[in-house]
Amino acid sequence: MQILVLIKQVPEMEKVQFDAEKGRIDRKSAGVEVNPFDLNALEAAVKIREKLGGSVTALTMGPKRAESALKEAAARGADRVFLLTDKNFAGADTISTSAVLSAAARKLGDFDLIIAGEMSVDGDTAQVGPQTAQFLEINHAAYVSEITSVSENEITVNTSLWEANYSKTFNYPLLLTVTKDLNSPRLPSFKDKMKARKIEVEKLDYEAVKNQLQVKEVGFKGSPTWVENIVVPQKIERETKVYNKNETEKAIADLKEILAAKNLMEA
Amino acid sequence: MADKNKLLIIAEYSQNRIHPVVFELLNKGRKLADKADLSLSVLIAAADNIENKELNELIYHGADEVQLIVNKNFSYPDEYLFKKAILNFLDSKQLEIILIGATHFGRSLAPGLAAAMKTGLTADCTELEIAEDGSLLQIRPAFSENILAHIKSNTRPQMATVRYQEFTRAVRDESRKGKISIEKITLKENKSLKKVEKISDQKINITEAEVVVAGGSGVKTREDFKMLQELADIFNGVVAVSRDIVDKGLMPRESQVGYSGQRVKPKLYFAFGISGAPQHLAGMKESETIIAVNTDPSAPIFKAADYAIEGDLYEIIPEMIKKYKKS
Numbered sequence: 175m176q177i178l179v180l181i182k183q184v185p186e187m188e189k190v191q192f193d194a195e196k197g198r199i200d201r202k203s204a205g206v207e208v209n210p211f212d213l214n215a216l217e218a219a220v221k222i223r224e225k226l227g228g229s230v231t232a233l234t235m236g237p238k239r240a241e242s243a244l245k246e247a248a249a250r251g252a253d254r255v256f257l258l259t260d261k262n263f264a265g266a267d268t269i270s271t272s273a274v275l276s277a278a279a280r281k282l283g284d285f286d287l288i289i290a291g292e293m294s295v296d297g298d299t300a301q302v303g304p305q306t307a308q309f310l311e312i313n314h315a316a317y318v319s320e321i322t323s324v325s326e327n328e329i330t331v332n333t334s335l336w337e338a339n340y341s342k343t344f345n346y347p348l349l350l351t352v353t354k355d356l357n358s359p360r361l362p363s364f365k366d367k368m369k370a371r372k373i374e375v376e377k378l379d380y381e382a383v384k385n386q387l388q389v390k391e392v393g394f395k396g397s398p399t400w401v402e403n404i405v406v407p408q409k410i411e412r413e414t415k416v417y418n419k420n421e422t423e424k425a426i427a428d429l430k431e432i433l434a435a436k437n438l439m440e441a
Numbered sequence: 442m443a444d445k446n447k448l449l450i451i452a453e454y455s456q457n458r459i460h461p462v463v464f465e466l467l468n469k470g471r472k473l474a475d476k477a478d479l480s481l482s483v484l485i486a487a488a489d490n491i492e493n494k495e496l497n498e499l500i501y502h503g504a505d506e507v508q509l510i511v512n513k514n515f516s517y518p519d520e521y522l523f524k525k526a527i528l529n530f531l532d533s534k535q536l537e538i539i540l541i542g543a544t545h546f547g548r549s550l551a552p553g554l555a556a557a558m559k560t561g562l563t564a565d566c567t568e569l570e571i572a573e574d575g576s577l578l579q580i581r582p583a584f585s586e587n588i589l590a591h592i593k594s595n596t597r598p599q600m601a602t603v604r605y606q607e608f609t610r611a612v613r614d615e616s617r618k619g620k621i622s623i624e625k626i627t628l629k630e631n632k633s634l635k636k637v638e639k640i641s642d643q644k645i646n647i648t649e650a651e652v653v654v655a656g657g658s659g660v661k662t663r664e665d666f667k668m669l670q671e672l673a674d675i676f677n678g679v680v681a682v683s684r685d686i687v688d689k690g691l692m693p694r695e696s697q698v699g700y701s702g703q704r705v706k707p708k709l710y711f712a713f714g715i716s717g718a719p720q721h722l723a724g725m726k727e728s729e730t731i732i733a734v735n736t737d738p739s740a741p742i743f744k745a746a747d748y749a750i751e752g753d754l755y756e757i758i759p760e761m762i763k764k765y766k767k768s
């Protein structure tokens with residue numbers, strides 16, 4: 175099985191600061207990590223390789239520093255890692271990101287399976303997976319929470335759609351976007367990390383995809399959407415009424431009245 | 442009207458109903474269409490003839506025109522087939538705006554449609570406006586809901602998926618008139634999808650409940666959730682959980698509230714033994730009234746709550762049940 179995993183490097187959301195006045199994200203305020211959902215994608219790929227053989231390739235489009243995300247992917251089991259980086263790729267929205275990722279996928283090989291995260295915690299769009307599938311003209315299954323069986327010829331997954339859970343069996347090639355429920359990504363061992371330090375991150379620039387995409391189709395130029403401005407929403411200020419340890423009884427009594435007034439108590 | 446450009450809503454028909462988000466889109470869509478001088482159309486793909494009565498509801502709620510396309514393969518959610526069929530029906534010359542509900546299916550289908558048309562798509566919008574220049578301003582949370590991005594597209598149609606329960610339902614007006622067309626279509630089968638089967642309905646629907654009683658890591662066992670259920674029953678509410686509880690396998694993931702779970706906006710949200718991580722707050726912070734119970738007075742959930750009760754949920758819940766239950 176030839177498997178490609180799409181990985182994005184994202185700021186650590188817990189730490190990142192937002193400048194409400196300037197409407198800006200202070201990217202320096204936090205470190206970076208691999209998008210959490212992409213770790214589930216990678217874990218799924220590594221498990222399938224362990225079962226069926228083959229190889230796992232990790233691919234990211236991003237700035238030079240995204241190399242560290244690929245090193246981590248290698249430590250977690252990717253056999254080969256590729257970084258798409260070029261100033262022409264900068265400023266990409268989901269369409270031009272997907273256009274470049276799919277062009278690179280075509281170039282890098284004949285993948286049976288491509289796995290992406292459900293969404294990225296900074297972009298939050300959940301669009302890059304399905305759009306990459308569209309550019310490759312292949313099927314995709316989104317919101318995959320379980321892979322129930324996988325063989326050389328077909329794969330069966332559970333996906334939640336239409337407010338129900340569906341089991342779908344596909345043949346290859348196929349793209350999956352996966353949720354946190356799929357698995358628990360293993361932690362790389364010390365040995366894995368040492369090995370990964372030596373792995374070479376192979377770089378791809380615009381040259382690598384120029385047969386497939388014009389300059390005007392990538393990066394900012396190839397992006398039909400742009401962010402006009404950013405607003406840091408006012409924190410919903412609630413006037414919090416606090417009851418301390420010794421006021422529990424009062425709290426329960428007060429709430430009974432409040433809830434009755436709101437017509438929430440059963441008649 | 443025929444020569445007006447269009448605002449098109451692509452409707453989800455699932456579980457034998459038009460998904461309720463469609464009626465919210467009709468409300469917003471009507472306002473946008475009037476402001477930008479567009480006609481408002483709805484496109485539905487479904488396996489059987491939907492009764493005219495149901496299609497008429499779309500007109501009563503604001504549509505000028507409803508197009509139903511029928512094929513038996515629309516009885517299961519196959520994005521690939523839906524995409525092919527819908528693309529055949531889109532006359533992109535006249536399309537100014539396309540709106541799709543940000544359900545799982547909508548968010549899985551829309552990106553492919555947009556990529557096929559090489560047009561811009563904004564995901565999971567929470568507000569839409571017609572800008573000064575007549576274009577669509579698409580507003581959405583990003584960075585795990587920490588910011589609101591105002592987005593525009595320089596291609597047509599301008600596409601957006603729109604979050605469920607963000608807008609209110611359109612008002613029903615039975616005197617409204619509109620055109621309904623129904624067309625049976627043939628489709629080449631999707632050879633890549635070998636088998637599809639519904640394995641379960643999502644029994645729990647926490648998004649539509651008025652009262653949500655949520656428990657987090659402070660709740661220790663599956664058995665203990667019965668206590669939360671008993672409290673929920675008093676209010677006709679539902680039990681929900683934080684992700685830690687789902688990760689421990691104590692409760693099904695359909696009941697998870699938060700960034701990677703469901704978003705809820707009930708009248709009343711109880712948070713028992715939930716610390717209030719940003720990813721949890723993202724799913725419930727817009728609830729009308731929030732009551733939090735936690736042993737730790739510094740738990741972040743207290744800042745998001747209207748009523749913060751410091752104490753042990755194992756003492757407080759039984760007491761609440763006793764006091765709130767109709768005797």
Ligand SMILES: Cc1cc2nc3c(=O)[nH]c(=O)nc-3n(C[C@H](O)[C@H](O)[C@H](O)COP(=O)(O)OP(=O)(O)OC[C@H]3O[C@@H](n4cnc5c(N)ncnc54)[C@H](O)[C@@H]3O)c2cc1C
Nearest residue numbers: 657658659683684699700701702714715716718736737754
């Ligand atoms: C990409 C990503 C997505 C995520 N998505 C979600 C999501 O959708 N939903 C979600 O919930 N989380 C999500 N998380 C996880 C989130 O960051 C937190 O880890 C999680 O919400 C914590 O759950 P908790 O509050 O139940 O547990 P904890 O943080 O462990 O808090 C337990 C709380 O219970 C209190 N407590 C303990 N015992 C008692 C008692 N007897 N009585 C009263 N109080 C008690 C403690 O003081 C504490 O405040 C996500 C994380 C990531 C990285």
Ligand SMILES: Nc1ncnc2c1ncn2[C@@H]1O[C@H](COP(=O)(O)O)[C@@H](O)[C@H]1O
Nearest residue numbers: 180235290291293294297299300301302
């Ligand atoms: N720049 C990128 N490079 C590689 N993969 C990406 C990139 N952006 C998004 N992805 C993949 O697409 C998924 C969805 O991202 P998004 O559409 O941004 O929410 C992520 O979980 C990744 O698997």
